Amino acid sequence: MKKGRKHINQKLNESYPKPEVPADASWAMMNEMLNAGMPTKNPINWSKFFLLTIACMLIGGLAAYYFWPKTTSDNLRKKTVNRNVEQQNSAGKNVKNRSNTSADSLGHYQDTVFNLKEDLEEINKKPISSERDANHLSLQDNTDKTGLATPAGSNESTTILAKKNKKRNRIDHSSTSERNGEKVDKSEKRVYQTTQSESEQILTKPDSQKSEATTKPRAVRATQNDIFDVELLKNRSVNFKNLLSYPRIRVTPDARNQKAQLNKPPGSLLRNTGIALQWQSAIPFSGTNYFLKSGDNNSAYQLLIPGLSISQSFGQKSAVRFTFLPYGQYFTKDILVSNTNTEQADSSTIVTNQTSLVKTRGWNAGVSYERVVLKNFEIAAGIFIHKQGHSLLSSETVTANDSTSSFQSELINRKYAATDGYTNQYLFTASLEAFYTYRKIQFGTGVFIPLTSMTPIITNVRPLNGKLFIRWRLK
Amino acid sequence: MNSLSEIIAECKRNNRKSQEELYRQFYPALFALCKKFFADEHEIQTALNNGMMKVFKNVNQYDVKKGEFFNWVYTIVRNSCLTLLRNKKPEHHLELNEETEYLISYDPFETAEWDEIFSRLNRLPPATRAICSLYYLENFTVKEISQEMNVKEGTVKWHLNESRNRLRDGFTKNKEI
Known part of the structure; x- marks a missing residue:
């Protein structure tokens, strides 16, 4: 090759003559060839593609969630909650019959049961009096780390709670809607009134009955067929559930074994x-x-x-x-x-x-x-x-x-x-x-x-x- | 107008507008290139468009490090011209075994303008025109021409001799100038 390899080193800086064939006509022919050999693709709309993917995955997830068979543990939990609610309702009726609580507050009793968890969370966010803290502490001491309430501890705590509630009743009986200048919301008021009525009921009983009431589990007695999901019991909420018979739940070793077997997959x-x-x-x-x-x-x-x-x-x-x-x-x-x-x-x-x-x-x-x-x-x-x-x-x-x-x-x-x-x-x-x-x-x-x-x-x-x-x- | 690098990037995405822009930008130079080998406008268009088709299909393979883009396109279109020439039936089978020093030492197109070059080339038969263009305008050697055109070296020399005879008048005028 000579002259600086001219045939492989071309530059576009020359003034070329005007082509005899116009560029438009030549491009029209080129465009036809391109359409035949390299058709333009419709650009992929990636945003739509990903949105469609996410939508499909969500629909699939929801379908799987609703149609996938529930595990034994889920069924057991649902069954246990229903049974507890029934027992609470029956306990609520007993309270209504025996106590002098106003009809208004008892009228909301079932609501109190169903909304207990939410109510307690709201109450826990508010400032709590030293007496209530003492109640919590006394009950927490009687619960093990897994949330199991021991029968002895619950009995003792019930006694302490009754005494303290009476004391509070004397001091603060006239102002149930306000405490320490703070307005008490409706849900707390309901629970508080229920607490009062229960305390009064226990204290007004004869000594023999009082002893029985404060030493024996009441309202709910666990049998081998009754299995309660102990995970639902929280330490802090025991204070209030105590009055609704929750702390008196007795989880027997047999029941635990039964539950464990129910949770076990079939094969x-x-x-x-x-x-x-x-x-x-x-x-x-x-x-x-x-x-x-x-x-x-x-x-x-x-x-x-x-x-x-x-x-x-x-x-x-x-x-x-x-x-x-x-x-x-x-x-x-x-x-x-x-x-x-x-x-x-x-x-x-x-x-x-x-x-x-x-x-x-x-x-x-x-x-x-x-x-x-x-x-x-x-x-x-x-x-x-x-x-x-x-x-x-x-x-x-x-x-x-x-x-x-x-x-x-x-x-x-x-x-x-x-x-x-x-x-x-x-x-x-x-x-x-x-x-x-x-x-x-x-x-x-x-x-x-x-x-x-x-x-x-x-x-x-x-x-x-x-x-x-x-x-x-x-x- | 976009820069050449942007046009190339869009051509890689098969953007038709950028392909048109590139085509129009290089069209005069490539048309002049093809005209060196073919007299017929239809053949020029065919060779040019076949070459550009290869360019658009293989634009992803272009590597900046290896040279300028125009040089790459120019080479592809010229190869397209050679392919088209090869596909043609050979017109002559004559061979000449004369020395080529005379041909090499004298370039009739070196100082000529484009119009003069094309007017001279138009006097030549198609195959002779192509070989003459490759030899004098594209600076191919006889051996390279024989390889590219798939003809014997003697045939190349015959075509060069034929072009010299036909362009003798032009050569003489150039010498006198």
Whole structure:
């Protein structure tokens, strides 16, 4: 090459002559070629795509929440609460019959029972008198750390509470709506009045009955069939529930065992079984036709199709997972699978056709072994099988003769047929994954390593594919 | 008007407006390039558009480090011209084994204007015109031309000799000047 390799070092600073063919006419021809060979895609509206994804996940989550069978523990808790409410109602009726409390305050008694938790939380936020603090402390001393109220402690505390309530009644009897200049809200007033009536009832009884009332559990007596969810009892709320028979709940060892057995899953094999929904996308290491299918249509919605994942844990750190994805893609590096040159009848026109394999799609399934390596971080290795049910082929045709040549490109979707021979029906791959667990969601990435060839035409066509997935653990 | 780098970035996204802008920006230079090889306007358009089609399809492969974008486009379009020339049936099979020193030492197009260059090239048959353009205007060697055009070196020399004979008048005038 001479003159500074002029033929490969051109500059655009020369004043070129005006072309005989106007640029408009030439561009019109170019535009036609571009429309045929490189049609413009509709831009993907990512915001809509993600909103749709989130909406689908929310709908799926709500559906799973409402239709998934409740656990034994949930049913037990619901049953226990209902039973306690019934007992409270019956206790409330007894109080109404025996006490001189005004009809207005007792009229709200059931509301008091149902809203007790909320009321107590409101009361706890307000400044509390030293007497009430003393009551709390005395009861907290008699409760163990798990919230279980011991019978002896509750009996003693009931006695102390009755005395203190009487004292408070003497001092503050005339001003139930105001205490220490602070206005007492309605809910607190109701509970306070109930406390008063209970205290008076106990104190006005004869000594023999008083002794019985203050030393024996009243109203509710636990039997082997009665199981109470002790988790519902809070230390701070015991002060008020005490008067509604809550502290007198006796949880017998037999009942505890019974509850434990009820909470136990029916089969030991299913105890460590997990079920999850999995959204997965294959990541091509080359190629840009991810969302394309034949006719240049967009197929992004197919990413929303979830797969099913079932895992079985062995010990604390190991698990085996079976995964089935109804829709998955596998990308090639646009491997050339066909190249033909055809001379037409006039022998001056040659048609060259090149067909390359863009990707295949179909279901895939596999088994993998998982191992915890760090807190919330796991790795997995497994074997997968991919059904190559459909393949996307890129066909480029050049028609050339003495004077002209034309170029045509199109994407063809071809269903698997043994006679075609473009792809093998099944592809076996090894899979390596790493994923992070955040609550019920697992975020993971991995790579597929083909063990067999994608196409029978060329041996050892084994392109790597990456993958990203989100797994939502339902159980 | 956007800068060239912005236009290229949009072309990578298959933005049709940017492709048109790029096409119009390079069109005069590329048309002049194709005209060196073809006399027929239809052939010029075909070669130019085939080349630009390759440019738009492979614009993602362009690497700034390897050179200027225009140089890359220019090379692709010229290769497109050569492809079109190769697909043509050979018109002559004559060979010439004369020394090429005379041809190399004298460049009739070096000081000529574009109009004069094209008027001279229009006197030549198509294949001779292409080889003459490659040799004198694009500075290809005889060996390179024979490789690119898929013809023997002797045939290239014959075409160069033919162009010299046909352009003798122009050469003589240039010498006298």
